[in-house]
Each structure stands twice: as structure tokens, then as C-alpha cells.
Amino acid sequence: MNDYTEQSLSVNTDDIFQWTKQWYPIAVVDFLDPSHPNKVQLLGQDLVLWKDGTGQWRCFEDACPHRLAPLSEGRVEADGTLLCAYHAWRFEGTGKCVRIPQAKDAATESQICANVKACAKVYPTQEQQGLLWVWGESGSDALIESQSRQPRTIxxxxxxxxxxxxxxxxxxxxxxxxxxxxxxxxxxxxxxxxxxxxxxxxxxxxxxxxxxxxxxxxxxxxxxxxxxxxxxxxxxxxxxxxxxxxxxxxxxxxxxxxxxxxxxxxxxxxxxxxxxxxxxxxxxxxxxxxxxxxxxxxxxxxxxxxxxxxxxxxxxxxxxxxxxxxxxxxxxxxxxxxxxxxxxxxxxxxxxxxxxxxxxxxxxxxxxxxxxxxxxxxxxKRQLFDVWTTHTQHCTVCQKAVSRIERLKVLSYVGAMLLLLVALMVDARALSVQAVLMRAGESFLGIWPPVLFWVFLGLAATFGTTGYLLQRFSRLFYVYEFDHAQNH
Structure with a gap:
């Protein structure tokens, strides 16, 4: 056994680290879409992030208490509640159920909503240094425990x-x-x-x-x-x-x-x-x-x-x-x-x-x-280089960027085709003029297209190349393959 191993093995043991009683950075706030629920995972647990009517980001277990349908497939409503898209149960930021449309009447609905079983499971959250932090446990005890520990900020x-x-x-x-x-x-x-x-x-x-x-x-x-x-x-x-x-x-x-x-x-x-x-x-x-x-x-x-x-x-x-x-x-x-x-x-x-x-x-x-x-x-191994599902689809900044690049790509290709059409029209007009001069017996300068044709043709090539390069670049939002054998 070498010295480096012995130094590590000789450390005295104290209490065991509690993984669930910790704060974890789960998202960058500026990259989240507040208009709909965001599915995430922590310690093997499926969770959902959403922004309630008070402007606070919340974290629930991704399961409606009714029939365990994923709340991440639901909707954030205009009143700031989270709606389960299976039976339209609604939840406020504290996890309390506030609407059950299948209830017999308002009194029955209020009684059912007051039952703790109707509440969503809530995980404590906080925003620090632009990150959304989630506590590793849910419940009232977790809320109290989470207040005694600070996230690992910089x-x-x-x-x-x-x-x-x-x-x-x-x-x-x-x-x-x-x-x-x-x-x-x-x-x-x-x-x-x-x-x-x-x-x-x-x-x-x-x-x-x-x-x-x-x-x-x-x-x-x-x-x-x-x-x-x-x-x-x-x-x-x-x-x-x-x-x-x-x-x-x-x-x-x-x-x-x-x-x-x-x-x-x-x-x-x-x-x-x-x-x-x-x-x-x-x-x-x-x-x-x-x-x-x-x-x-x-x-x-x-x-x-x-x-x-x-x-x-x-x-x-x-x-x-x-x-x-x-x-x-x-x-x-x-x-x-x-x-x-x-x-x-x-x-x-x-x-x-x-x-x-x-x-x-x-x-x-x-x-x-x-x-x-x-x-x-x-x-x-090429499947490991996926960028879309591991980043882009979760990042509003990159989604907007790739949308703009796609529009520019289309405009570049359309512009290239229009410029090519104009170049051909200019060339066709030049050829018709030359034909008239030939019939009249007058001389003309060769059969080469006019300068204006080459100008439009060059612009068409530039637009087409730009569209192609944008298409190649936009691929980086979806996949980027790497091979060390090719990295000289």
C-alpha cells in the first residue's frame, strides 16, 4: 500500500453525511421557462419546478396526490396555480389543493381540499446567486431543517x-x-x-x-x-x-x-x-x-x-x-x-x-x-454526445437562439434563390439584347454575361453559403461528436 492511500485511510470517522438534508443547485433561474412546469430529478426522485402567482419558484414531487399523474405534464394557470392536466385539480405554492372540479358542491370541495392527503408534496426552495436550490427532503420538518443550513454558494x-x-x-x-x-x-x-x-x-x-x-x-x-x-x-x-x-x-x-x-x-x-x-x-x-x-x-x-x-x-x-x-x-x-x-x-x-x-x-x-x-x-458512443436533451430543451436562452438562427438560415436560403433568379433574369435580358444586335448585323462584345449578372450571382453564393454555415452551426444545439484520435 502506498503512502498516498495510507494518508487517506487514516482519517478518523465521525458522523455520517446526510445526503437528503442538503441544498442542491437544480437550475439556473434565468434559463427556466416560467410559463409551464419544468421536470427535474434529484437523488432519484422525480420533481417539478414551477413559478406560482407570488413570483416564487416552487418544487413539488412530480405526482398529483389524486392518482399520481405527473404534474410536470400539467399547466401553470393565469391565477398562479399549478393544474394537473389529468383531472384539473389545482394547487397553490404551499402545496394546498384549491380546486377539485369533480366535487359534488363547494362545501364538499372545501372539505376534500382541507384533507392533508389532497396536498402536493413540497420541497423547500430558495434562490441564491442566480441558482435555484432545492432541499433534499419534503414536509414540514424538512422546511425547518432547511432553514438551519446554507447552500454552498461562492x-x-x-x-x-x-x-x-x-x-x-x-x-x-x-x-x-x-x-x-x-x-x-x-x-x-x-x-x-x-x-x-x-x-x-x-x-x-x-x-x-x-x-x-x-x-x-x-x-x-x-x-x-x-x-x-x-x-x-x-x-x-x-x-x-x-x-x-x-x-x-x-x-x-x-x-x-x-x-x-x-x-x-x-x-x-x-x-x-x-x-x-x-x-x-x-x-x-x-x-x-x-x-x-x-x-x-x-x-x-x-x-x-x-x-x-x-x-x-x-x-x-x-x-x-x-x-x-x-x-x-x-x-x-x-x-x-x-x-x-x-x-x-x-x-x-x-x-x-x-x-x-x-x-x-x-x-x-x-x-x-x-x-x-x-x-x-x-x-x-455517438449517443453520448446529445446536446438537445441534456441542455437545449431545458434552456430558454438557447431555445430562443436556435429559433433565431433557424429563421436566419431560411432567410439566407430564400435570399440566395431570389438573387439567383435575378441573376438569371439579368443574363436572359442580356442574351435577348445580343440576339437583336446579331439580327441587325451589328457587332457585340462576345457572349459573356454582363457584370451585373456576376454581382447577383456572387451575392446568391454568399447568401447560400451563409445559410449552409448557419445550418452547420445550429447542429451544435443538437449534437457535438468528439474523437480524441482526430484531435491532433
Whole structure:
């Protein structure tokens, strides 16, 4: 057994981490559509998010108490109630049922609505730093317990300082579990290799470094490791794991600026997690803004940042999906029995796995227990690169963008056809004039079409090319395939 494993195994055990008594970021508020219910998942439980008449986002179990029909298939009515589209029962934000049209009369309806069985199951929610957070349990006790704990927010975003620049939030459902997401972001050694060409070079930057422990392991507060980087522009780098959902990666530069990656992962269902992340740039004392991660810190609209995020996320997506499936098939008694981790770069990953084993009950306790099964490995890896169902269909910003791009594409193709028609008409007119001159016995300058024809033909080609490029670009909202063998 190597020294890195022994250090992780020697941590003293205290109370067990309670997965359901935590706040989880489940959505970016600005990307949600308030006009209808939004289906989400947390810890294996189907939930529905909706905005009530008071303007507050609510979270219910996605099951009507009447016959368990999914409330996410219902409607948000003009009066701010949530209507079940099966029998038109209506619920207000507190979960109380306020309308049952099948009741005999108003008195009977009021009596039925007053029964606790008629209430929807409500999960506490709150908005912090642009994110919608959901508590992992429902009920009156959960409401009280949730008030005693704060979400894992980013302290730098609470300063309201001009020195702090927050970039756009990104959100994506990923086809691998919470533990593999956290394992991946606890492992900076993979970055220049997996993300070759975007962040570093696999042949030049895959080097030795150590990861000294910065903060000791704690059941409730996690742990932190530093990175002894050889980058001359960075004087300090820290990976800070704050359970249940945050990996905060901070890099401090020699000029005093700082780059913070806020990387959240919420366990949604077995084999899947929801990632929400952003970059935070802290200016130095001279007001200079540091460089961000690759080109993602350049000024760009949010929807473009979301589309381009696939270029980064898909570079290690396939690894993590199949790693998880391989581990599940081997079913080792301990994670360390299945892997070989001889280098100090693996110390934080080992500690994460030991935290899970000794402090957090071995892993995420899914709602439904054994009734929920991990999906099998995807046989066609191209299916893993789906962007529409894992992001675009849930993001109002990207839906509007792709709609505009589709309109521009159609206009470009229509414009190309009209310009081509005009060019042909100009050419036809020129040919008719030449024919008249020939019959009159007068000379003319060859048979080439006039300049105006070439102008319109060139414009038609430009519009047609624009439409084609827009069509190719819009595909990024639906799928982006990546192959490391082609990434030279």
C-alpha cells in the first residue's frame, strides 16, 4: 500500500453525511421557462419546478396526490396555480389543493381540499446567486431543517465588488454519476491530456506535481488540496471540495489576479448528474482582469458560451461514462481494489473515494433504493454526445437562439434563390439584347454575361453559403461528436 492511500485511510470517522438534508443547485433561474412546469430529478426522485402567482419558484414531487399523474405534464394557470392536466385539480405554492372540479358542491370541495392527503408534496426552495436550490427532503420538518443550513454558494460573489467579474452560468445533464464528476474535477492531471488543444498540450504539459493537503477531511465540510504547479504565472492553486455539490478551484496569479471555477454537480438519477458551473475572475490591485479558462472567458452571448461548452465537456465525457460502467461490472469491495494509483496526483481522488466510503455511507442513497438501476453502458458512443436533451430543451436562452438562427438560415436560403433568379433574369435580358444586335448585323462584345449578372450571382453564393454555415452551426444545439484520435 502506498503512502498516498495510507494518508487517506487514516482519517478518523465521525458522523455520517446526510445526503437528503442538503441544498442542491437544480437550475439556473434565468434559463427556466416560467410559463409551464419544468421536470427535474434529484437523488432519484422525480420533481417539478414551477413559478406560482407570488413570483416564487416552487418544487413539488412530480405526482398529483389524486392518482399520481405527473404534474410536470400539467399547466401553470393565469391565477398562479399549478393544474394537473389529468383531472384539473389545482394547487397553490404551499402545496394546498384549491380546486377539485369533480366535487359534488363547494362545501364538499372545501372539505376534500382541507384533507392533508389532497396536498402536493413540497420541497423547500430558495434562490441564491442566480441558482435555484432545492432541499433534499419534503414536509414540514424538512422546511425547518432547511432553514438551519446554507447552500454552498461562492463567497466572492457576495462582495458586490467591481473587482469580481462573474461570467455566464452553464448547465448540462451528463451521462455519468456524481462521484465520477467529482473524481474528474479533483484530478488536474487529466486536464492537459483530455483537453489537449483547449487547455494545455498532452505531449508538453503532462508533468509531475504534488498535491499537498490544504484542509483536513471533514464529514460535513469536505477537504481541500493544493497543486504544486510548474506554471510560472500561478503562485497558488487549490481544489476545494464542499459536499454535497461544490468543487471550487481557485488559481492565484503572480500579478494578484485570481481565476475561480465554481463547479457544481447534483446527483439526479443513477448514472447521471446535473452540472452547473461558471468562471469568476477577480481583478488584481491594478484592476487588470486575469485570463479565464481557454477562450470561454472572452466576451460572448450566453447562448454561444453554452454551445461552445460542448467542445470542453465532451472531451472527457466518454471516459467517465465507461469508467463508471466498468467499475459497476467489476463490483470491487473497495474502489482501491479496482484501480492502481501510484502517483501523488491521485491523492485527492483517493481522499474523495475514502470520504464516500467512510463518511457518506458509501455513496448517494437513491430514492426508490433497489428499484432504481444504473443504465447499461451506451453501446453507440455517438449517443453520448446529445446536446438537445441534456441542455437545449431545458434552456430558454438557447431555445430562443436556435429559433433565431433557424429563421436566419431560411432567410439566407430564400435570399440566395431570389438573387439567383435575378441573376438569371439579368443574363436572359442580356442574351435577348445580343440576339437583336446579331439580327441587325451589328457587332457585340462576345457572349459573356454582363457584370451585373456576376454581382447577383456572387451575392446568391454568399447568401447560400451563409445559410449552409448557419445550418452547420445550429447542429451544435443538437449534437457535438468528439474523437480524441482526430484531435491532433
Amino acid at each position: 463567497s466572492e460573489l457576495e462582495t458586490n465588488s467591481d473587482q469580481v467579474v462573474k461570467l455566464f452560468w452553464n448547465i448540462r445533464d451528463l451521462p455519468y454519476g456524481w462521484d465520477f464528476f467529482m473524481e474528474n474535477v479533483a484530478d488536474p492531471a487529466h486536464v492537459p491530456v483530455s483537453h489537449h488543444g483547449l487547455v494545455g498540450n498532452r505531449y508538453r504539459d503532462a508533468q509531475y506535481y504534488d498535491m499537498p493537503r490544504i484542509r483536513e477531511i471533514s464529514t460535513q465540510e469536505g477537504f481541500a488540496f493544493g497543486v504544486t504547479t510548474t506554471n510560472p504565472t500561478i503562485i497558488n492553486a487549490v481544489h476545494d471540495f464542499q459536499p454535497p455539490c461544490l468543487m471550487k478551484i481557485s488559481s492565484t496569479f503572480t500579478d494578484g489576479g485570481q481565476l475561480i471555477l465554481a463547479l457544481y454537480a447534483t446527483p439526479t438519477r443513477p448514472g447521471w448528474c446535473r452540472h452547473i458551473g461558471c468562471q469568476i475572475l477577480v481583478k488584481n490591485n491594478e484592476g487588470r482582469t486575469p485570463k479565464g479558462l481557454a477562450f470561454f472567458a472572452l466576451p460572448m452571448p450566453t447562448w454561444l458560451g453554452h454551445v461552445l461548452a460542448s467542445l470542453f465537456l465532451h472531451q472527457d465525457l466518454v471516459f467517465l461514462h465507461y469508467q463508471e460502467k466498468t467499475l459497476l461490472m467489476q463490483q470491487p469491495e473497495k474502489w482501491l481494489d479496482a484501480v492502481y494509483t501510484p502517483n501523488p496526483q491521485d491523492k485527492m481522488v483517493i481522499t474523495l473515494r475514502q470520504w464516500l466510503l467512510k463518511r457518506a455511507g458509501g455513496g448517494v442513497p437513491w430514492f426508490g433504493g433497489s428499484n432504481l438501476m444504473y443504465p447499461p453502458p451506451q453501446q453507440d
